[in-house]
Amino acid sequence: MEIFKYKYDELFDPVLEAFHKLGGSGTNQEVEETVIQLLSLTDEEVDDVHRGNTSKLSYRLAWARNYLKRLGLIENSGRALWALTSEGLKTKKIDKEQSKIIVRKLSGTTNNKNRAKKQELSNLIAKSDELNELTWEDELVDILKNIEPDAFERLSQRFLRELGFSNVEVTGKSADGGIDGKGILKIGGVLSFHVVFQCKRYTGSVSSPAIRDFRGAMMGRADKGLFITTGTFTRDAKKEAQRDGATPIDLIDGNDLAEQLRDLRLGVEVQMKEHVIIKPKWFDSI
Template sequence: MSTSINLDKLDAKEIVKAVRDGDKNKAAPSDAPDEAVGVIETLEELAWHQQLHKTLLSLEPSAFERLAQRLLRESGFIQVQVTGKAGDGGIDGVGIARISGFLSFHVLFQCKRYQGAVSASQIRDFRGAMQGRTDKGLFITTGTFTRDALKEATRDGAPPIDLIDGEQLVQRLKELRLGVKITMIESVEVDSDWFTKI
């Protein structure tokens, strides 16, 4: 998401007040509580998403590589190793992806903690480092990929490279509950109509 909010200045009471004030101007007051809840949920989604993204950007490169290792292991890869070091040719790690317990293939991965966009030349450099070592690559970034990078990753006649951008990374960490705690809140409502029927 391109919307940016300052997490340090995010105040839930002010958000609720702003939503309620905005809803007073609407013609259908019965929709106001539902719309307020929707706005609050959207802001909460933005807040945790931005906080997680900020945390990822603050990680040391080696910690980000270990996070990628854990992410791949939790996603079903086996024998995942971080190999990133000086002179690694852009290869940060290797793993074996297993499909349905029968088919497996080696995958090399590269990790980039970026705020900007990964370019097509970086995808080509990674593919060059993969040459002769594997048939499949995975490029993980906290940033985004340019349109040309997306085309380069799936170029005909070249080994394919799967891409995981910052948005997908954050969502996958949430799904796997890696560094993210999900709390379910119980909501209880009194059904007054039920009591009138007694």
């Protein structure tokens, strides 16, 4: 049963409005939170999963951003960071049907029913780093979900060391009150933070009670907590992790972990295409 019922084209105007409310630019997360507020979405709608670790809201927002980019209304200056173009700053609402026609033309497709529709989708995905990223992230998260628990703990240990943690120990086998490990993070060679972590291979969503249990186990033993999972976190869990007056807990879900492993080149190889540009005028100056 589908809970989140907004289609990607129904999100065009909310996304544009979100950017205007954010001052003309924003990250994926900021835009998503603003859209949630604008549409008064329930937690059930926000947490409705599309596939793997990606919610229907996040997936359809990615499509909406891709279309708006193709229409010249937004641009991305970096991964997960977007801004309104000069045309976007002047635009508050768009005609959805007209936008579809324009995008089909930009994609080089015709109106030949299913074949054209499939070709349009393929072209759009091929030209969108964000949609491509969702595809390989799902594949990597599926692999992580199927490795042995102790292997996942060793991966988490290696992952934290690569991020700059020292004295990283895995303590999960000692049934240490829900704490799977601990480490020390030193900032600028001066400030040190004692961090405890929990790493779980979940296929579903981590809820707020799990966050509260973890916080209870770490009380008086660390400055911060880190919860790593191959699954996702419900909206309530995210709120609980950063609740005012409580020890803060940082959250890394499956997609976040996949991105970090990509950046650290842990089990992931990134191949870059070489593009050679010849500068004839350079030779004139010899």
